[in-house]
Amino acid sequence: xxxxxxxxxxxxxxxxxxxxxxxxxxxxxxxxxxxxxxxxxxxxxxxxxxxxxxxxxxxxxxxxxxxxxxxxxxxxxxxxxxxxxxxxxxxxxxxxxxxxxxxxxxxxxxxxxxxxxxxxxxxxxxxxxxxxxxxxxxxxxxxxxxxxxxxxxxxxxxxxxxxxxxxxxxxxxxxxxxxxxxxxxxxxxxxxxxxxxxxxxxxxxxxxxxxxxxxxxxxxxxxxxxxxxxxxxxxxxxxxxxxxxxxxxxxxxxxxxxxxxxxxxxxxxxxxxxxxxxxxxxxxxxxxxxxxxxxxxxxxxxxxxxxxxxxxxxxxxxxxxxxxxxxxxxxxxxxxxxxxxxxxxxxxxxxxxxxxxxxxxxxxxxxxxx
Amino acid sequence: xxxxxxxxxxxxxxxxxxxxxxxxxxxxxxxxxxxxxxxxxxxxxxxxxxxxxxxxxxxxxxxxxxxxxxxxxxxxxxxxxxxxxxxxxxxxxxxxxxxxxxxxxxxxxxxxxxxxxxxxxxxxxxxxxxxxxxxxxxxxxxxxxxxxxxxxxxxxxxxxxxxxxxxxxxxxxxxxxxxxxxxxxxxxxxxxxxxxxxxxxxxxxxxxxxxxxxxxxxxxxxxxxxxxxxxxxxxxxxxxxxxxxxxxxxxxxxxxxxxxxxxxxxxxxxxxxxxxxxxxxxxxxxxxxxxxxxxxxxxxxxxxxxxxxxxxxxxxxxxxxxxxxxxxxxxxxxxxxxxxxxxxxxxxxxx
Numbered sequence: 187x188x189x190x191x192x193x194x195x196x197x198x199x200x201x202x203x204x205x206x207x208x209x210x211x212x213x214x215x216x217x218x219x220x221x222x223x224x225x226x227x228x229x230x231x232x233x234x235x236x237x238x239x240x241x242x243x244x245x246x247x248x249x250x251x252x253x254x255x256x257x258x259x260x261x262x263x264x265x266x267x268x269x270x271x272x273x274x275x276x277x278x279x280x281x282x283x284x285x286x287x288x289x290x291x292x293x294x295x296x297x298x299x300x301x302x303x304x305x306x307x308x309x310x311x312x313x314x315x316x317x318x319x320x321x322x323x324x325x326x327x328x329x330x331x332x333x334x335x336x337x338x339x340x341x342x343x344x345x346x347x348x349x350x351x352x353x354x355x356x357x358x359x360x361x362x363x364x365x366x367x368x369x370x371x372x373x374x375x376x377x378x379x380x381x382x383x384x385x386x387x388x389x390x391x392x393x394x395x396x397x398x399x400x401x402x403x404x405x406x407x408x409x410x411x412x413x414x415x416x417x418x419x420x421x422x423x424x425x426x427x428x429x430x431x432x433x434x435x436x437x438x439x440x441x442x443x444x445x446x447x448x449x450x451x452x453x454x455x456x457x458x459x460x461x462x463x464x465x466x467x468x469x470x471x472x473x474x475x476x477x478x479x480x481x482x483x484x485x486x487x488x489x490x491x492x493x494x495x496x497x498x499x500x501x502x503x504x505x506x507x508x509x510x511x512x513x514x515x516x517x518x519x520x521x522x523x524x525x526x527x528x529x530x531x532x533x534x535x536x537x538x539x540x541x542x543x544x545x546x547x548x549x550x551x552x553x554x555x556x
Numbered sequence: 557x558x559x560x561x562x563x564x565x566x567x568x569x570x571x572x573x574x575x576x577x578x579x580x581x582x583x584x585x586x587x588x589x590x591x592x593x594x595x596x597x598x599x600x601x602x603x604x605x606x607x608x609x610x611x612x613x614x615x616x617x618x619x620x621x622x623x624x625x626x627x628x629x630x631x632x633x634x635x636x637x638x639x640x641x642x643x644x645x646x647x648x649x650x651x652x653x654x655x656x657x658x659x660x661x662x663x664x665x666x667x668x669x670x671x672x673x674x675x676x677x678x679x680x681x682x683x684x685x686x687x688x689x690x691x692x693x694x695x696x697x698x699x700x701x702x703x704x705x706x707x708x709x710x711x712x713x714x715x716x717x718x719x720x721x722x723x724x725x726x727x728x729x730x731x732x733x734x735x736x737x738x739x740x741x742x743x744x745x746x747x748x749x750x751x752x753x754x755x756x757x758x759x760x761x762x763x764x765x766x767x768x769x770x771x772x773x774x775x776x777x778x779x780x781x782x783x784x785x786x787x788x789x790x791x792x793x794x795x796x797x798x799x800x801x802x803x804x805x806x807x808x809x810x811x812x813x814x815x816x817x818x819x820x821x822x823x824x825x826x827x828x829x830x831x832x833x834x835x836x837x838x839x840x841x842x843x844x845x846x847x848x849x850x851x852x853x854x855x856x857x858x859x860x861x862x863x864x865x866x867x868x869x870x871x872x873x874x875x876x877x878x879x880x881x882x883x884x885x886x887x888x889x890x891x892x893x894x895x896x897x898x899x900x901x902x903x904x905x906x907x
Binding site: 482 | 615619
């Protein structure tokens with residue numbers, strides 16, 4: 187977690203522990219701190235404090251956004267499970283993506299029906315890092331809204347994005363993205379876990395999932411997570427203000443790591459869009475290898491990576507994202523998801539590349555002797 | 557232990573015993589393949605089934621050792637041969653031992669067959685026991701000895717099995733695992749059958765069997781003195797869980813499944829609590845032939861004392877005459893018979 191986020195949170199576990207709804211003066215101050223932090227969080231996405239609802243993370247934000255409307259959902263085959271789970275319980279269309287993980291704007295347009303109330307497309311994919319053309323999709327949704335007004339249809343249509351994965355690297359301005367609802371998660375910008383937000387444009391009327399004391403404008407009851415919001419604010423403003431240099435640094439390091447690995451293993455497959463890709467992401471497949479073995483070998487040498495096919499840890503499921511971009515089972519099972527954190531430097535990348543190359547070689551050699 | 561074989565498949569559960577088993581055989585120069593047997597994956601209320609974590613630990617150790625690793629899926633067979641057997645026995649008012657059935661039907665039958673078909677010459681597991689020319693011998697660490705669970709394995713299977721851990725005590729096993737940097741060195745031992753160990757048999761059975769309350773009857777007065785949750789939950793000799801209030805402790809001495817009645821007594825010398833004689837059916841002899849009638853050492857539960865008893869064979873069943881009456885032997889339970897350190901076999905208490 188970001189040191190600034192930790193420092194921002196600590197006072198609210200100790201001296202400033204009061205419930206912000208309490209009537210006495212110290213509590214009133216905390217209420218003020220909380221509102222101020224919310225306004226700053228909102229500013230970071232180009233919005234106003236009273237337009238965001240604080241939740242216990244992206245999954246809750248997504249549930250709140252998508253469950254506020256009945257009717258048909260249009261989304262993509264590579265969304266987070268929170269989006270897919272809500273969609274699959276309803277009338278929905280999953281728009282496919284190309285082999286780079288990008289959705290076609292025309293395919294989204296074609297999937298929208300008269301009953302569609304929500305279009306939900308994640309800003310960037312967590313596994314392969316591909317960034318989606320949100321602005322163009324927003325124009326499609328806007329056109330559909332205008333068409334409905336002309337035919338006096340009362341069915342609303344809103345565009346939601348889960349921007350959690352892009353925060354800290356991409357422009358999160360809701361106006362420039364053109365969305366009507368946006369989800370952001372604190373932990374993805376090195377803030378605390380179990381904190382997130384849902385932003386909605388004024389015409390959106392949410393239907394609360396959690397009711398009770400009426401906090402967050404009645405849209406998300408429960409005593410405010412004051413410390414969590416302080417940490418979220420510190421982490422998000424820090425991430426946004428360093429965004430340009432972070433992306434520059436990550437791009438350099440990621441490209442270097444990519445080059446070193448591809449030089450060593452020219453047959454390895456890179457996934458994700460070449461240009462429209464998060465700078466922190468590198469997805470590489472060694473067909474024929476069991477990537478989970480690599481995860482376990484690398485962890486003992488201080489390199490922590492994920493795989494798209496956690497046969498053991500994840501109950502034998504292959505990633506739906508890798509299936510959607512057309513990777514074969516053997517490619518998916520040999521996939522490593524390398525995500526770079528902002529505090530890495532070139533020597534660390536050289537060392538990581540050396541260790542990964544060593545372990546991948548070892549596995550290939552082991553297979554040859556079988 | 558010098559084995560004249562190359563390829564060994566080791567059943568790896570993700571625990572320290574099977575981890576060290578694989579490590580030792582690898583060190584001896586064998587071509588070792590680690591195998592996780594996927595037998596049970598269901599979460600139960602209040603208990604998350606840890607199988608995925610255990611599988612990951614087993615695989616971590618395999619990667620550390622640089623050995624091949626596979627998963628054999630026996631979920632359907634385990635459900636039929638072990639869990640259904642166990643539930644059926646409880647329904648009949650008996651007290652079965654699923655671990656014994658798992659060894660007989662899964663580990664030393666299905667796993668052995670699959671491993672041999674997969675190119676193995678022999679198999680190994682992390683049991684505390686020893687084998688010698690198809691004979692089953694007690695482990696060096698008699699506090700950990702697991703031969704009670706293995707008495708229904710055949711001599712043929714034992715000829716194709718090694719238990720390297722049977723030569724060591726538990727503390728040494730943990731120490732040797734730590735010296736080799738195995739991440740399972742400090743892992744807590746699983747308790748008996750995995751899915752029952754943590755939540756208890758009562759909660760497990762409640763998931764699978766409809767039960768209803770019935771009377772608890774005092775055997776001395778033949779009067780109902782309380783209510784139980786279902787006769788299936790009670791076992792002979794059990795003291796706790798009767799909720800009968802103060803006074804002398806009551807012990808279960810019988811039950812009638814058809815009438816859903818549980819019989820209890822305060823008489824510590826009740827003849828159902830202390831039995832001088834039991835009849836064993838479903839008798840299994842490791843060598844395939846019954847030992848001659850005579851006095852042997854017998855054990856009625858895992859880690860139970862080895863007690864002298866006379867074994868009398870009669871037409872496929874065995875009558876056991878204890879020198880001192882043995883406490884709380886329930887129908888369905890296994891009694892295992894030893895000659896010195898050798899486990900000869902045993903049978904299941906008829907009634």
